[in-house]
Amino acid sequence: MEDQKLTVRAVERALDILSVFTDETELSLTEIAAKTKLHKSTVHRLLASLEGKGFMIRNAETEKYRLGFRIWELAANLSQSDDPAILLQPEMERLRDSLGETISLYVRDGEERIRIQAVQSNQAIRRVAPIGARLPLSVGASSKVLIAFAEPEVQRHVLGALEWAGTADREAFERQLGEIGRLGYATSVEEREPGAAAVSAPIFNRAHKLVAALAVSGPSNRLTLEKMKEHAPQIIEAATRMGKMLK
Amino acid sequence: MEDQKLTVRAVERALDILSVFTDETELSLTEIAAKTKLHKSTVHRLLASLEGKGFMIRNAETEKYRLGFRIWELAANLSQSDDPAILLQPEMERLRDSLGETISLYVRDGEERIRIQAVQSNQAIRRVAPIGARLPLSVGASSKVLIAFAEPEVQRHVLGALEWAGTADREAFERQLGEIGRLGYATSVEEREPGAAAVSAPIFNRAHKLVAALAVSGPSNRLTLEKMKEHAPQIIEAATRMGKMLK
DNA sequence: TCCATGTGTTTCATTATATGAAACCCGGTT
DNA sequence: AACCGGGTTTCATATAATGAAACACATGGA
Missing domain, CATH: 3.30.450.40 (GAF domain)
Incomplete structure (x- = not known):
């Protein structure tokens, strides 16, 4: 039992994926999996969630993932604040x-x-x-x-x-x-x-x-x-x- | 069973919370809970995760939540791409x-x-x-x-x-x-x-x-x-x- | 042509894990 | 004091996330 975490693992993992893109601009699913040390399968599901909400998009040509428009929106709002x-x-x-x-x-x-x-x-x-x-x-x-x-x-x-x-x-x-x-x-x-x-x-x-x-x-x-x-x-x-x- | 979702609910919820901040700059936990129609308890855990990863910070004075530095980092990287x-x-x-x-x-x-x-x-x-x-x-x-x-x-x-x-x-x-x-x-x-x-x-x-x-x-x-x-x-x-x- | 290899995707049983109700703090009001 | 209304934590429960494995589908040797 110990002292239990009061955070949500799945969310932390998704955020880790996003954070990878502070250094990289475009990565494939397996590259992301390697960087985050998560299973392909897990990464796939998390990416689907991120993509669905506009936080990631896939480059139509390379099939790779990059940050999505929602990041722009959030950053833009930060700016206007x-x-x-x-x-x-x-x-x-x-x-x-x-x-x-x-x-x-x-x-x-x-x-x-x-x-x-x-x-x-x-x-x-x-x-x-x-x-x-x-x-x-x-x-x-x-x-x-x-x-x-x-x-x-x-x-x-x-x-x-x-x-x-x-x-x-x-x-x-x-x-x-x-x-x-x-x-x-x-x-x-x-x-x-x-x-x-x-x-x-x-x-x-x-x-x-x-x-x-x-x-x-x-x-x-x-x-x-x-x-x-x-x-x-x-x-x-x-x-x-x-x-x-x-x- | 139907056709099962291939996304992660907890992650989607967390992203919904972030997305709220395309309109708002600073919100309390309960305000977020109201906007997202999620339980206080759930929002609390999700926010803890977001905060832990730098996606949200709390205004030290008002105790309210706002977007964190990681958003800057991501947006900055977008810019340099x-x-x-x-x-x-x-x-x-x-x-x-x-x-x-x-x-x-x-x-x-x-x-x-x-x-x-x-x-x-x-x-x-x-x-x-x-x-x-x-x-x-x-x-x-x-x-x-x-x-x-x-x-x-x-x-x-x-x-x-x-x-x-x-x-x-x-x-x-x-x-x-x-x-x-x-x-x-x-x-x-x-x-x-x-x-x-x-x-x-x-x-x-x-x-x-x-x-x-x-x-x-x-x-x-x-x-x-x-x-x-x-x-x-x-x-x-x-x-x-x-x-x-x-x- | 066929096999090997490396993508990404889906299925599925299993169990961990996220969940919401409720209880609990803690400052501030009444 | 009693009572809010915010935030936080606990806890039992079953739901929902997980990773292994199988699958699909290219590409490229052999």
Whole structure:
């Protein structure tokens, strides 16, 4: 008996199938079965259900499965809601035009962060930032912002969950967080990706709860520490203005 | 016994719950239960599953449920794929800049059409076109395009499924389809919405299969029949060029 | 031509598993 | 205090999801 699950297995499996398509665009039934480690038969039934409800469609030519229109509908509705990713896009574009670098918006999800919105720099050499990407919370300017300005209990939880090279490692990180809290922004140089640098500031809603991190990122030879320090006030100001747009 | 369903009920129910959020942005458990006509208990378990997989999240303040991040991820992946809605967006923007009116992209889904992409006119008086909207296939320029250029069996099926005021009604419609086929485009004036007019042309893929309808729409006093006739060649040309972008 | 192989689909017995009624919390009202 | 109305959990029951196996149907060797 143990502690029984309060979820529905069949549903979780169906959602696992959908989730496969965060990486892939088109897969056959057997490919899906392999990826999810489910029986062909089971996958077939789940796909039939998903297809029936418009969450998946089959490419008429290849016979393979891909995401369906209902996903568009849902995403479109998200857009029309008061979701930050859409609400803040115009403001992000303004910042992009002013700084000439790629602007991203991150939220925390458990022990990860997700890029929920991005507007690309239009310079030749630029940081390309796919929306929807999941990144670790351990490195990067926005990660540090999402931890440094989180509520104490969240911060404690996350710090406990992350992996550390040693206690010194963790202590150094916590010292860094303290400084970030004082400065109001964070930077990172080649921390997560070689050749890339970023500077990030927190976005708080009206209730002064952290909702997202706004990041400016670019090649580290162009976006030097000096440049980032120089840009910081403008980024913080933009982030503050954005926060006022949220309820 | 009858002919047994080859779908999974629990999954269908979960997807129904998700689908509720094409209209709503935030709902409580009981509201969802009411809308889906499912038991509180069942909804609770399904929601737990959806939430666990990131398809729903609860607003920390209101305690209500809304769509989760995974939807973003999926939609973002759709965007990065070779999906017409994304692939054709730049071309649509070009057309919008040239004509100054709102441009939409429709696909057929059963006996409906769905607006999978739209770029807005930037004129003061303009047609606002939400992405993801489902519209009837019986009226509107794009509906007629989606039927007139469909494969014969699809056309027969759709004409059979739609409701008619009488046989004369249907015959008139079929005559119209014939003319649209000859002209290569369709128009509508105040057909679906008072004060709005539209002109639409088919987009065929490389295999000359109809994949979408490209529509230009605006206020009927600005977008007169004469104007639409005048614009038609340009729209058809744009639609043709778009078709070449699809595999 | 026939067999092998790899798709996707359906059937079917078996049992796990999803279900809904009811009970239970827990804040907020009356 | 008693009473709601939301959400959550328990529990017995039979329904409904499951996976093995068989089937259909291509494609491509041999």
